[in-house]
Amino acid sequence: MKLIRVALIAFGEVDPAPCSWLMEDIPEILFTRVEECSSMPLSPRHFYPERHQYLADGLLSDLPWPGDSGADLSLGITGADLFSGRMNCVFGIACTGRALISTFRLRPEWYGDSPNPKVYRWRVLTEAVHELGHALGLSHCEYPGCVMY
Template sequence: MNIVLVPIGAVDPAELRMLVNPLRAVFSRDVVIGEGVPLPKAARNDPRSQHDAEMVLESLALSVEMERHDRVLGVTNADLYLPGMNFVFGIARERWAIISLHRLRESFYGLPDDPDLFRRRAVVEAVHELGHTFGLAHCKRSRCVMFFSNTVAETDRKGPEFCMRCRLHLASEGLGGRALAWGGGPVES
């Protein structure tokens, strides 16, 4: 089985390709790029200039045939939110997840773009949301990839590695080998 990356709305194909090898290494699954789907118009909240993340995820789940895929990760440039929150970097439910690249770019914060930092942030958020699809909850260890990021600074601090507890959970789900070796060692904080 595999993980399929699905562009939601306009997404640069290079931004999808940059996720393939890191996700393949972490989850020991083939990672493919699928057909794009449009952003659902009903998810747009004009006063907020954002899209409702739950509605986008629901639309993605209805758009992708799961018989050929183990997990689906939607990738969008839309700014996402959930009711009661200013924004979210992504969300996940069952075998589907989405991430937003919108707030991962330095230009969002009025700074010059940094392609390496952007790539790292995108990988961190993709690993985090896919981790949820493999049964991981938010982790209390601030350097674990499964720690909840409320700011981009927290995404930068935690990095793409799982702590030992989360790695053991992944191993119990049959994700051993490279997933356990990703990042060079256990994360403790």
């Protein structure tokens, strides 16, 4: 079976731990090889100062097409807070071939809980796999235990 190649791209300043986790964990779940994490700046044209957030759709459009890097999928990761349309916040967004996740609201501390690296790592991985599923053409699932729920 051919491994799917995923290009991991950090948008702006990103804690290196989630990038390392994704490079280690995604291949254990999906038939993939995650390429070394590259980086690109957050475009100021997608920042909405009144919200203190970036427009997820705009950042997703800035994400290189997978073929440009020789990969099958592009996965962007950012520490910035994201919104999309009428949604006040989003954890991630995807279109065919490209996915973007934000770690901003995945930390337990965001919800007033104590820091918990295991919970944080699980949330980052779950969100990444969910958005990669969308990038591969999967839709949401009705089963609550499914990563595409």
